[in-house]
Amino acid sequence: MGSRNRAMTCLISRLYLVSNNISSSFSIPPSFHQFSLIPSSSLHFTTSYSSNKQSFSNLGLGFSSSFTSTIRGFCSREIMSNKVASSLENLQISDSSSVTYLSAKEAAEIDEILMGPLGFSVDQLMELAGLSVATSIAEVYKPSEYSRILVICGPGNNGGDGLVAARHLHHFGYRPYICYPKRTSKALYTGLVTQLESLSVPFLSLEDLPQDLSNDFDVVIDAMFGFSFHGTPRPPFDDLIQRLVSLHRYDHAHQRSAVIASVDIPSGWHVEEGDIGGEGIKPDMLVSLTAPKLCAKKFCGPHHFLGGRFVPQPIAEKYTLNLPSYPGTSMCVRIGKPPQVDISALRENYISPEFDKDQLEANPIDQFKKWFDDSLTAGLHEPNAMALSTAGKDGKPSSRMVLLKGFDKEGFVWYTNYESHKGHQLSENPHAALLFYWDGLNRQVRIEGPVKKVSDTESENYFHSRPHGSQIGAIVSKQVGMVKVH
Numbered sequence: 001m002g003s004r005n006r007a008m009t010c011l012i013s014r015l016y017l018v019s020n021n022i023s024s025s026f027s028i029p030p031s032f033h034q035f036s037l038i039p040s041s042s043l044h045f046t047t048s049y050s051s052n053k054q055s056f057s058n059l060g061l062g063f064s065s066s067f068t069s070t071i072r073g074f075c076s077r078e079i080m081s082n083k084v085a086s087s088l089e090n091l092q093i094s095d096s097s098s099v100t101y102l103s104a105k106e107a108a109e110i111d112e113i114l115m116g117p118l119g120f121s122v123d124q125l126m127e128l129a130g131l132s133v134a135t136s137i138a139e140v141y142k143p144s145e146y147s148r149i150l151v152i153c154g155p156g157n158n159g160g161d162g163l164v165a166a167r168h169l170h171h172f173g174y175r176p177y178i179c180y181p182k183r184t185s186k187a188l189y190t191g192l193v194t195q196l197e198s199l200s201v202p203f204l205s206l207e208d209l210p211q212d213l214s215n216d217f218d219v220v221i222d223a224m225f226g227f228s229f230h231g232t233p234r235p236p237f238d239d240l241i242q243r244l245v246s247l248h249r250y251d252h253a254h255q256r257s258a259v260i261a262s263v264d265i266p267s268g269w270h271v272e273e274g275d276i277g278g279e280g281i282k283p284d285m286l287v288s289l290t291a292p293k294l295c296a297k298k299f300c301g302p303h304h305f306l307g308g309r310f311v312p313q314p315i316a317e318k319y320t321l322n323l324p325s326y327p328g329t330s331m332c333v334r335i336g337k338p339p340q341v342d343i344s345a346l347r348e349n350y351i352s353p354e355f356d357k358d359q360l361e362a363n364p365i366d367q368f369k370k371w372f373d374d375s376l377t378a379g380l381h382e383p384n385a386m387a388l389s390t391a392g393k394d395g396k397p398s399s400r401m402v403l404l405k406g407f408d409k410e411g412f413v414w415y416t417n418y419e420s421h422k423g424h425q426l427s428e429n430p431h432a433a434l435l436f437y438w439d440g441l442n443r444q445v446r447i448e449g450p451v452k453k454v455s456d457t458e459s460e461n462y463f464h465s466r467p468h469g470s471q472i473g474a475i476v477s478k479q480v481g482m483v484k485v486h
Contacts, residue, residue: 099306099335100322101294104271107227110290110315118312123188125310126157128331129289130164132307133263134172136287136332137165137219140303141259143173144348146218150204150258152240154224154267155182161263161289162223163192170199177217178203181236206236213243214258220244222260222281224267227293233268241268244281261285261303265293274298291321292335302339307332352442365409368445372407375438387435388414392425404436405462412447413454415462426451 102110114120137149151166153159159180166176178196180203183189197203210216222244224237233241244267247257262283269275274295275282285303288296290311296304309326316323324333361367375383384404391397398421406413412434417423426432434447453459 098322099292099324100320101292101297102290102319103294104227106319107271107290107293110311110319113315113318114310118314120310122157122160125308126160126188127164128310129161129263129308130166131168132289132305132309132331133161133165133221133223133261133287134168135330136285136303136305136307137169137174137221137261138172139305139332139334140285141219141261146259147173147175148217149174149176149219149221150209150213150217151176151178151221152224152244153178153180154226154229154237155184156226156228158223158226158229158263158265160189160192161226162221163189163196165221165223165263166201167192167195167199170196170201176201179206179209179240181206181240206239209243211243213247217258220247220258220260222262222267222283226264227271229265229267229271237267241281245279248282259284261287263287264289265295266299269295269298271295287332288335291319291323304335305332306335365407368407371438371441371443371445372436374441375443378438378440380438380440383436383438385436386414387437388422389433389435390422390425391429391431393428398422398425404434413458415459 111125114125115122149166149169151162151169153162163178163180166178169176178201180193183193193203213220224240225233232238244260247260260281260283262281262285264287265271266275266281266283266286268280272294275298282301283299284301285305286296286299286301287305287307289306289308292304292306306324309331311321311323315321324335326333361370372383382403385401386404387399388402389397389399400422402414402416404412404414418427430451431449432451434445436445438444
């Protein structure tokens with residue numbers, strides 16, 4: 001079979017959306033940008049946003065333009081398996097039963113080795129630990145909903161981790177507040193305080209704290225005591241611990257309680273036996289550092305993370321540590337399964353700039369290019385990913401994600417397998433709809449119209465433009481959108 005036949009067997013067609021004298025309307029409901037191209041009859045630009053000054057609903061701002069354009073559509077292969085593998089890597093979850101848990105003695109020995117023969121300094125480890133705590137918070141509690149964070153710091157290394165975490169959270173867009181009742185005069189700690197003061201992060205005295213912390217804070221970081229603490233907490237930390245305990249006696253039916261995130265060990269817990277009396281802090285999140293301590297087995301909250309990405313291979317081998325792999329460049333990794341959530345309660349508050357008809361390009365293709373360029377500038381992941389919807393002669397619709405391979409005044413181009421389900425549907429009903437969604441910009445683009453095949457030359461040129469391995473895979477594997485050659 002020649003390369004031309006291989007290419008044309010594998011590739012579908014061009015989506016032509018032809019329109020003349022297009023009329024359009026512009027409307028602004030709440031909180032979302034939507035740019036819709038429907039050249040067969042009308043062109044709609046719709047955007048929504050939240051404004052403290054005014055809310056808009058069904059505000060008609062009509063305009064008309066006359067032009068002839070073909071929106072060429074042609075679909076690339078479905079998202080490749082290596083893309084899926086990359087995404088799954090970012091969802092790294094480790095079975096908590098297979099992870100190594102450390103005793104107090106082992107944790108202390110590892111610290112001594114790190115800061116002895118392996119050459120780490122206290123401030124290095126503290127910086128990495130605090131960054132891990134901040135990134136764990138950011139994984140679960142977004143600043144749009146949980147911006148006010150109280151960090152309660154103890155006098156030792158755990159408190160230093162909290163100070164570092166507060167600095168990073170400030171740069172992540174949160175509003176941290178510090179309660180640091182027993183300060184130390186060591187240069188390391190005074191330096192951390194100076195850094196926070198230079199950022200205008202507020203330090204609160206005990207008298208400044210409300211009795212009910214939920215009134216003023218969304219998240220409370222417990223950075224009072226670490227694994228080396230023994231005995232009973234003394235004032236003022238005993239009272240602070242009780243304030244955290246009381247958060248879980250709060251009436252959740254009327255108002256959301258502040259969530260608690262503990263650093264390495266929930267303060268007041270025994271490092272190996274956990275919450276012995278059952279009346280201690282019940283954190284919603286635990287960020288274990290270096291490796292989980294034995295008490296973490298008793299942790300029942302929804303979010304357990306491991307942080308402190310600094311364990312070298314000699315230590316891992318010496319203590320037979322079984323620790324999860326950190327995904328990508330992340331400083332934290334989840335341990336155990338994520339919690340069950342109420343899907344109906346999942347929501348996001350969209351805040352977008354105002355958008356009106358004066359900002360619209362006269363030609364919808366130019367408007368699409370403008371927004372597509374914005375998505376590239378913003379560094380969004382795969383901005384050319386789009387949902388392709390088709391229906392056969394039975395009228396039953398189906399959708400899948402594909403990749404845009406080009407667009408101009410003649411249409412949008414993607415490539416696929418003629419013998420696939422969508423290929424058969426398009427041969428029966430040569431119409432399709434595309435949907436682009438650009439998270440982070442609060443924008444989406446909807447395109448509808450008829451479909452036609454690209455030219456033989458364009459199909460063959462694309463086939464030969466692919467890497468050699470990709471060409472082979474396209475021929476032999478239906479999973480990448482190509483038919484198997486017999």
